[in-house]
Amino acid sequence: MKRLTCIFLLIVLALGAGSCKKFLTVAPPDRMSDASFWKTKSDVESAIANAYGFLFDILTNGPYVPGNGDFRAGEIDAPPSFDVFAAIAQQDLTNKSRLSRYNMNSLADWYPFYQSIAACNISLDRIPDVAALSDADKKQYMAELRFLRAFTYFYISRIYGDVPLYTEAYDRRSLPRTPMVEVLQFCLKELNGIREDLPWQYDDPTKWGVRAARGAVYSLIANVDMWAAGFDKDNQRAYWKEAAEAIQALKASGRFELLPLEEWRRIFKGRTRESLFEFSVNTNYGTTTRYVSIGQWTLHSPLVVGYASSDVYYSSDYIKKIFPVDKSDKRRDLWFYLPYANNNQSMFMKYSNVVNMITSASWLLDDDLIMFRYGGELLTGAEALANLGQEGPAREMLNLVRARAGTEPYTGSGQDLKNFIFLERQRELIGEGVRWYDLVRTGRITDPEQAKSYLTQDQFNRGGWTWPIDEKARNFNPNITLNSYWTR
């Protein structure tokens, strides 16, 4: 009898110990959790789509790209009814009531960007353990995520300056802001780590430009370098060199081309041979936006329904400066209607892929949110080369762009060449959210001749070029200091 009891006891214990672990592992019944996600390739595809989508959501929450890129430079005239743009041009960025239209006041809150970074960090932590993925798949996905994280850090560095650097999944520490140059160096390190991991371009044309490929990585390296060179002056040459090499490699790959300028609507619709990195806005795919693209305010009928005049327009002084009246340039002729009118009859038509043209409330702009395209990056390369003194190759890149625009090649050199490349970037990338950052990184922002919204050197040093950071950032984090320029 005793023996039987002992056996019984042992069986009970053995059964208990063996199946307990399984018994206690329960997935949430109504939602996906870590236990049920990260199983298949399509899970990972969804996570990747989300990583892009997150940034898309943030950058389309309001006209952030043209807001801080174009309006802030001050050459776009806005009537009092569009006071938000005037406020931005006047650098009145802590005035929440003036900025409340189109969510521009929300740009001060960096939380959405950090949500995106947190999502990337989690995915980066989990993907190596997904058994369903081949090593090649893992390499591809990890590279895309690291690209996106670096892109986000680069983007917020340009907005806020120093930012906290979170690189691990579920990191709950209250980190202080990391000096911007260190953040940029982190980005470069990351990007150089994945520079060979992605193909130059995908076979599937729906991914062109929309999913990061090597072209996007190289473009980002060049852009981070150019931005870092503006602040870390001691190491300028190294940055320029790396940027020049990246763009030269891009050019040498032969995968990218400049589309005829007459097909500019196709360029900005996206997914072309010229696309390097962009966020897809596509009514057919259900990703639509409103009040995001600058075209929203610079078009009128007949291009859109129900508006007899544009809301805002480029001041003719600025257009005359970059597109002199006596010089031919297809960019002026194709992208502008009445470029020198200096009133609301003029139109800036770079973004004019208008869909749903039924009522004044229904039409939408369907242009992609272009971050990098071949035309612009050739000029980045030209700028880097010119800075390094390699004027021949610099001019070659510059003139590729000019040739496409149907205007005469440039032959100058020295500082003239540098200035000309700068102006060429303004011509080529007008309205693409680049001008303010170009002014800042080249230091031209302190020159009243070149920048309408200029800053004194002192203002610049105190961080006047940054966007103010919402006080919310200091909640639960005593280590954060706000940008001193904006907390006067």
Added chain:
Amino acid sequence: MKLFFNRFSLIVLFLFCYSATNAQLITVKGRVVAEEGGPLPGVSVLLHQQGAAPKPMAATDQNGHFTVSVPGNARLELRFISFETLVVPVNNRTSLSIVMKPSSTSLKESVIVGYQKKTRETVTGAVTRITGKELQDVPVSNVEQLLQGRVAGLNIQQNTGAPGFRGASSIRGLSQMMVNGSGDNAYLTPQSPLYVIDGVPVDANAGFEYGFQSQGPGTSPLSLIPPEDIQSIDVMKDAEATALYGSRGANGVIVITTRRGQSAVPIVRYAGNMFINFTPQLRSTIGGKDERAYRVKMIRDGNNLSEIYRISQTQFLSDSLNAFFNNSTNWQDIYYQTTYNHTHNVSVSGGDQRLNYKTNLNYYTEEGVVRNTGFDRYSLNQNVNFNPTPRLQLSGYLSAGLGKKLKGSGNGLTDVGAGSNVSSSLLPGPSYFNNVGHFTNSIYRVNDTRTYDIRTYLNIMYELVPHLQLSTNTSYNYTSDQEDTFIPALANNDKPAVYGFSGRKSNLYNRSSINYNNTWKEKHSVYASVFSEATIVNVQNKVINQSNGPNDNYHGPYGFSSYFSSVSGTPDAGGFSEVHSVGFAANLSYDYNKKYVVNFNYRADGNSFAGENERWAHSPSVGLRWNFNKEKLFEHAEWLDFGDLRFSYGVNLRPTTNIYASMGWYDVKGNYNGVTRISPHLGQMPNPFLLPEEVEQFNYGFDMSIFKGRIGLTLDAYTKTVYNMLYSRKLSTGTGFEQTFTNDASIYNYGYEAMLTVRPFKSTSKINWTISLNGAVNRDVVLSLPGGAAQLLSDDKTIINRVGYSATSNYLHIYEGVYRTNADVPVDPITGLPMRNEGKDFYKGGDSKFRDVDGNYVLNDADLQVAGTPIARITGGFSSYLTYKNWSINLNGTILFKRDLLNKALAERMTKLRDPFDDATFVDLRDLDYWKGNGDVAKYPNPFDYYSTSDSYRIYQTLFQEDGSFIKLNAVTVGYSVDRTWLRRFGMNAFRMYTTVSNPLLFTGYSGPNPEAVTDLGRDRLDTYPVARSLSFGLNIEF
């Protein structure tokens, strides 16, 4: 699942393998009589076995006779409530005459601790027993109400008078201090004790995860247990007593045992009650002409011409000759009613030692004092015990209950329409031609709310070899909650709305144990047991909310239009969950001659929602007891019935939160570039390292009874420390998340409990009077907070947890009276500005004088101070049972001292007063000492200065913090039992009539209507459902 079935089948296998051998049996007949008086019917006769639990054999019939078949050398144990248990050796006699004495002490009664019956002598923890008899005479919708004031250290707060709802309960101070929700809706994380009903743990918190935003019926399973069916309730307070109930017992355990059949002759009992609920005291308001005069005076006193001109534009003020604006409507009165209610309970029980049964049928109906609210209970409970052989016991149980509720316009806990009564008395009341939205919403809302509850269990016990028993208990509970509410168009801004709630919860539970007990040389007793427990709980709650239907004839979903109507779905919290838990426990008790008792317990708990990396919780505990009256020294001390010292130490761990807190979850977020996006949920950061909360308790106890039970005293002192307390920690935006749960907080409670029972008359006296008093003092101190913080604020800076202070203290501006004149307002000598709020809100004569703590002449958040705590420090109760011949008078009450309440109701109404143009109710100010003019010294600031921006009547100030102490008489019962001999003629065994007054008296200094009907954070809401006074007439008949 596999786990139990394996084990289950093994046990069954053993049952068949082993064939029992029986000793020679003889038939014994006996008669039991009381020491003074006639035969005793219904006395349990048990076969006393060495080392094993006594086995029920029979019960006496109405003449006190019983017949049993037992071995010739057996010892019979006789038990009867309120009589001393007796052990009689059979010694091969076939006829016995037994005399039972009324019990004078509570020592021999048995209590149920850790799923085992133990005599009180060997219990080392702090356990209090309440017999069902004490709970019978008051008709209530929830049994828990009856426990109020009966157990030292068990604090039950009846914070709502809504029928069928449950108040707040806690044992020994605070176990949690996280505040959820905000403002009126702020509530503490529930810290309800674990209820174990007939050996099966039951979750008494229904719908509490939603707080005041309660979804669905919110009917606790406790509301479905008829009080008439309760045999006893054991309340366990310290860690040693609760140790074997595992992690869910960390807040204390309350064990409810229902009645069983005990008599060979079937007994039929009927208990009925008719009760009347009276309208409670309402808040005083001012009405009619006086109200208009007040308003107009207020405006004129302002000396502002444009304001005075506004009077003529405000029709209800100026058009006093218009019958429509010339009323004196008592808005509160239209919501309240006096109701007539009844309850009936029939129970049939009987059986012998082989087979006994009980069936209990109950009906309860109560209409609330607020119109359109109420609660009905239908329940049927049955149990059957079957002992086919002396070694095998089977018992089965089946209980089905239906609770129907009417919730009115509130969520039951509160009643929005009735409480806030927002209209001015000048406006006419609701009528055929005059719709008043909040009235219509409250009264004409159609509400069908049902809770179905089915509980079943099967318990099998088998004695494998002498002293070794195997037992298994499997239970399945299923609760279904349904609610259908229709809000007519008039009540909802012309938008008919439909609310549907469907919830179900199932609980499959198994406990299998091996017990060993033995006694050597009549001195050394050992009891050892090992058991395993497994539970699977499934919850699914769904909500459909549809508003803007076509009209009142469409109760949806038909009639839904995607263009006009709107819908919403599952509630975010507590919608779906599945929890698995496993426990293994071991217990070893040893006693030497019942003099020295030592107890060791150990339990390990695994839980599926604990942090992935911290799945198992281990709870050890130890208890010691010394029954010093058995020492030689007291051998001849006749005066000492018993005396003992107890000590226990234990750790209880409870797994925290839910699966999402440890695992996180993923959301679907539309698509991008043609691919579905799935994102980690970025609000709540998962924490896979979440530790279980650790509750460590020391308990020191002392019990004594002297002079044959005339005086009994129980003292307990304890310390209770909660470590690794769960706390929601906010995160910096850079993390990408908003908050996470961490284990950083800890809190320390210490306290004393005392219970004194006095019987002024001898047990032989005709007057039997028992008076008992109990009290508990508890203090709590915050030991640490998340992230090493020194203090944390919650609920919009109104509640503070500061290290070294009481938890959940109010954080308020200190009110120091009224500025008598403008000259009294201090002026900043530097700026020349008088005292002000942030901005330009300057103070002047008649405004509140708040303490400017930092001395900067600006009153802001920096001037907030830790004020009081809403957690009661002293709680207790008293009761008295007096019987004389056939008469009995019982009463019991509750005591609560040292609790700080915020009279938000008054503050809100004073705030409403500040807009004379708004047609809201006016408070009656006549008895308030307020500032009336220059130089006045007053208690309240000037209520009429309605364009002041000083915000003198802000809610969160000490002016509205009041002492919430009270002494409450819960119920008084007068009963009469009809003489038995006379009853025989009608074939009845007993007939008792009684009348009870519930809530007859409340002594308090609090200025609001009821210091008890406030939230667990001590906030007196304007829309609290009032606790009614009731009068009942009852009848108990036994056949």
